[in-house]
Amino acid sequence: MSDAAALAELRLADSFLPIGTDSLSYGVEQFLATDRVTDADDLRALLESYLRNQFGPGDLVALRAAHARASENNLVAVMETDYRLAAVTLTAEFRESSTLAGERLLALQSDLRGDGLVEEYAELVDIGDAPGNHAVILGIVTEHEGISARDACLLACHGFVTGLLGAAQRLLRLGHTDVQRVLDDLHPAMIVAVEDSADRAPEEMTPFAPLVETLSSEHERADRRLFRS
Amino acid sequence: MAADAPHPAFEGYATETVPQASVGAPGKDGRLELTFAADEAGRTQLVRDFAQAPFHVGRALDHDLHPDVATVYIQSSTGGVAQGDRHSVEISASEGAIAHVSTASRTRVLSMEHNYAAASVSLDIDRGSYLEYLPEPTVFNTDARYHQDVTLRVAPGSCAVFGDVVVPGRLACDEHFEFERYVSQLRVQDGAGLLFADTTDLHPAQDDPTAPGVLDEFAVYGSLYVVVPAASSSDESSVTDERPKPASLSDALHKRVADCEARAGATALPNDAGVLVRALGHSADSVTDALDNAWNRARTDLLGVSAPDPRKY
Numbered sequence: 117m118s119d120a121a122a123l124a125e126l127r128l129a130d131s132f133l134p135i136g137t138d139s140l141s142y143g144v145e146q147f148l149a150t151d152r153v154t155d156a157d158d159l160r161a162l163l164e165s166y167l168r169n170q171f172g173p174g175d176l177v178a179l180r181a182a183h184a185r186a187s188e189n190n191l192v193a194v195m196e197t198d199y200r201l202a203a204v205t206l207t208a209e210f211r212e213s214s215t216l217a218g219e220r221l222l223a224l225q226s227d228l229r230g231d232g233l234v235e236e237y238a239e240l241v242d243i244g245d246a247p248g249n250h251a252v253i254l255g256i257v258t259e260h261e262g263i264s265a266r267d268a269c270l271l272a273c274h275g276f277v278t279g280l281l282g283a284a285q286r287l288l289r290l291g292h293t294d295v296q297r298v299l300d301d302l303h304p305a306m307i308v309a310v311e312d313s314a315d316r317a318p319e320e321m322t323p324f325a326p327l328v329e330t331l332s333s334e335h336e337r338a339d340r341r342l343f344r345s
Numbered sequence: 346m347a348a349d350a351p352h353p354a355f356e357g358y359a360t361e362t363v364p365q366a367s368v369g370a371p372g373k374d375g376r377l378e379l380t381f382a383a384d385e386a387g388r389t390q391l392v393r394d395f396a397q398a399p400f401h402v403g404r405a406l407d408h409d410l411h412p413d414v415a416t417v418y419i420q421s422s423t424g425g426v427a428q429g430d431r432h433s434v435e436i437s438a439s440e441g442a443i444a445h446v447s448t449a450s451r452t453r454v455l456s457m458e459h460n461y462a463a464a465s466v467s468l469d470i471d472r473g474s475y476l477e478y479l480p481e482p483t484v485f486n487t488d489a490r491y492h493q494d495v496t497l498r499v500a501p502g503s504c505a506v507f508g509d510v511v512v513p514g515r516l517a518c519d520e521h522f523e524f525e526r527y528v529s530q531l532r533v534q535d536g537a538g539l540l541f542a543d544t545t546d547l548h549p550a551q552d553d554p555t556a557p558g559v560l561d562e563f564a565v566y567g568s569l570y571v572v573v574p575a576a577s578s579s580d581e582s583s584v585t586d587e588r589p590k591p592a593s594l595s596d597a598l599h600k601r602v603a604d605c606e607a608r609a610g611a612t613a614l615p616n617d618a619g620v621l622v623r624a625l626g627h628s629a630d631s632v633t634d635a636l637d638n639a640w641n642r643a644r645t646d647l648l649g650v651s652a653p654d655p656r657k658y
Contacts, residue, residue, distance in 0.1 A: 127362050141499045147557075152561075161557050165559060168556070169556065170558070171654070178588075200539070202543075202615050203540065203542050203615050205615060206612065207612045208595070208612045311446065322544035324545060324559065326546060326566055326625060327557070327559060327560060327561050327608070327625060328558040328559075329607060329610075329621075330608055330610045330624075330625060331610070332610075333595075333611055334603070336599075336612065337599060337603075343517045
């Protein structure tokens with residue numbers, strides 16, 4: 117990997133990246149609010165399940181497809197991936213969160229170096245012709261920055277997990293060392309999720325986490341909440 | 346992929362021969378075709394029915410609280426779905442038909458040692474038509490292998506209500522998740538393409554279905570899909586879609602399930618296609634109660650009448 121690509125990878129993986137992921141919990145807030153998660157162990161088990169059943173078979177498959185199709189400069193195929201991911205993301209808050217982060221990443225990247233596919237896709241999302249899901253935008257952006265598909269998937273897992281850990285830390289009594297331990301413990305699950313996603317065709321996006329979906333639909337109507345999802 | 350494997354996970358099973366009646370033998374390839382259409386008076390008639398064993402249908406019933414609704418209960422001449430069975434159900438509602446289809450009893454997927462069983466369900470709902478397909482729960486015996494493929498094709502301004510409840514064993518015998526494999530693939534399409542898709546993939550020996558966020562402490566898992574694709578803008582200008590928007594229907598359905606015994610919630614589906622209700626419970630009854638509550642409310646909003654008492658027993 118070139119130095120430029122390595123630095124781009126660090127920049128995109130940093131929680132410093134201003135794409136609004138610090139306002140998203142993807143249902144984790146509801147797991148805490150209903151006392152289903154009360155400590156670091158519960159949190160680790162839940163996030164492992166997210167990676168294995170929700171993020172891996174859904175977002176990572178879309179990311180890989182978008183990355184591959186962006187490298188072929190095939191805008192239409194990238195759009196198809198984007199629509200497919202939207203069609204299998206069944207809860208309203210998950211779709212809103214995904215497109216919010218996606219649009220912000222696209223806007224940021226267009227400001228930094230708006231050229232080629234990034235710029236063209238930004239226009240499509242802007243006029244409402246493409247949903248702009250985060251995993252798909254990340255696929256386009258990482259491909260543009262010279263980051264490999266596998267590294268992009270690992271980056272996505274790291275970003276997703278640190279985002280949810282950040283959310284949990286604001287809601288739960290959880291020390292910085294505990295958070296780092298959970299993150300470190302989740303590395304094998306991230307690698308498994310990335311490897312499992314490699315064997316799947318874009319049509320095989322099959323997230324399956326019914327309780328996450330049910331709690332997300334409760335979160336939509338929660339009286340008190342800190343996060344948008 | 347082996348010739349008739351519906352999913353990569355079933356390729357190995359497909360190569361196994363069935364020691365009793367083979368795949369495709371009489372009684373193994375059940376076929377059911379139902380077509381509903383409204384007559385000149387606006388009442389829905391079952392204008393075509395074809396049933397090949399083990400499927401059986403009687404006449405359409407008209408006990409519904411809505412005067413135009415035709416109701417059909419699908420019966421089975423066998424005790425359950427056996428290895429090597431390949432079932433196909435095709436139901437269409439055209440010309441403003443309003444129909445309710447259910448099964449007379451639960452579908453039991455029997456234990457298997459060879460091959461697998463599969464069902465393909467195809468629902469076509471024409472413009473201005475309304476179809477409910479709400480079969481009784483599916484129960485999975487030990488070592489069952491079952492693939493279900495469900496395709497809904499919905500025209501603009503039509504309405505489809507589809508329900509599916511999975512019971513992972515004979516719960517009263519303390520049998521939980523001892524089946525081998527269950528894959529269900531639902532696709533809902535309009536003329537322009539895919540509105541949404543939902544896949545259930547349970548392989549208990551390999552992926553723990555009781556993982557947090559998946560089913561956790563719950564055994565029974567059910568979904569109700571209320572599909573209400575908008576009337577297209579190319580419709581005559583006099584036609585306005587007066588049905589509730591998915592977001593408000595979602596709130597209304599959620600309210601009806603939030604305090605149920607089952608853990609349940611409603612959310613708006615992708616592409617403004619309608620509403621999804623998920624319910625998780627410790628018993629089949631708790632899940633069907635929650636979904637029935639949501640169905641009842643959806644029906645009141647969309648048809649103007651509540652759900653009738655079933656005439657199954």
